[in-house]
Amino acid sequence: MYSSSGDGSIIEAAVAGFVYDLVDDDDTPDSLSGDDDDAAYSLAAIGNILATCDMPGKSQIDGIDRFVYCAEETLAMQDSINPGTSDYWFASRRPTTFSSFSVTSQGMDLSIVRRTWKYNLFNQGSLK
Numbered sequence: 001m002y003s004s005s006g007d008g009s010i011i012e013a014a015v016a017g018f019v020y021d022l023v024d025d026d027d028t029p030d031s032l033s034g035d036d037d038d039a040a041y042s043l044a045a046i047g048n049i050l051a052t053c054d055m056p057g058k059s060q061i062d063g064i065d066r067f068v069y070c071a072e073e074t075l076a077m078q079d080s081i082n083p084g085t086s087d088y089w090f091a092s093r094r095p096t097t098f099s100s101f102s103v104t105s106q107g108m109d110l111s112i113v114r115r116t117w118k119y120n121l122f123n124q125g126s127l128k
Contacts, residue, residue: 006082008121009090015064018120021127022046022071022113037119037127038112045106052104065090068117070103072110082122089122 008014025040053061053070061067068090069075077089078097118124 006085006122007087007090007092008123009064010092011121014121018064018117019046021116021120037116038109039116041106041108045108048104048106053101054103055098055101063090063093064117064121065093066098066101068113069098069101071106071108071113073103073105073108074110075099075101077114083124 008018021037022039022041023043023046024037026036049067049070050061053066055061055066055069058066061070065078068077075098080089081087082089082091115125115127119127
């Protein structure tokens with residue numbers, strides 16, 4: 001799912017896989033055996049995050065990193081190092097950091113969202 005560079009956040013297919021894993025459930029066919037995860041959020045929840053997330057100087061979410069911050073309801077990962085590398089998560093966007101944001105909560109479980117994007121975008125960990 002992720003790119004050979006290790007940063008799937010810049011690869012459309014990896015981003016699509018992440019969003020798909022957020023909305024599919026255990027009954028949804030997966031192309032990979034054992035690819036089921038604990039996420040089963042509605043498309044409306046994804047749309048509400050896209051519609052309500054507000055970051056200073058931005059009128060809309062313009063990257064998967066910003067979607068992650070709003071879905072997790074925290075900016076913590078923008079300052080965390082990707083284990084085993086000397087790069088930050090979402091390193092391609094590192095020069096732009098945020099100190100605040102607002103979003104209408106969709107009740108997503110931070111640990112499930114984090115496992116899902118780490119797996120799909122950076123090939124880290126597993127979905128369960």
